[in-house]
Amino acid sequence: SQKIEQNSEALNIQEGKTATLTCNYTNYSPAYLQWYRQDPGRGPVFLLLIRENEKEKRKERLKVTFDTTLKQSLFHITASQPADSATYLCALPSLGNTPLVFGKGTRLSVIA
């Protein structure tokens, strides 16, 4: 089965800096990878999806890269703000394209 590792359980950065979160996976390479945001007491909310033939995807201050050779995705938040503080989850489809398998998440804290 697919295994997902997110680089760290918690990450603290200063406001205005770029936050970089890592998602590594083992076994087979998925057709796509997704990133979600989860606030305390709430369900995850979809942020971005990147397909295997895409190297990079951007949405406002968010950028995701997908390196199928390294079996890794990087998630960047530029010009970070305290409102970006949350847990970020990466997710991949299990074999057969459904359902999603989630990493344990990285809890990001942006300090003013």
Added chain:
Amino acid sequence: NAGVTQTPKFRVLKTGQSMTLLCAQDMNHEYMYWYRQDPGMGLRLIHYSVGEGTTAKGEVPDGYNVSRLKKQNFLLGLESAAPSQTSVYFCASSSLGRAATEAFFGQGTRLTVV
């Protein structure tokens, strides 16, 4: 614009009691899922459904049963609750097809088994 709605939001059960968690979605999605989330364990898939009348086991199905009698509803049952089932349960749904689509999550049900 409800999306995915879970009922109830909170529940305390005694060991051995049974209960049903209800998930309803109004987006006409084919796929529905039940996950549990525990500290340090992340989201783990319990059961899922790829359409009305179908169900399949996920990573941690023991102690749970599910039913998908109507397309918009996905029920998760605990026949005899155990303290190990204390968790936050999330329901999610996504649309049909092999194309990658996002999953929409409910707000969660916090269950405590004492």
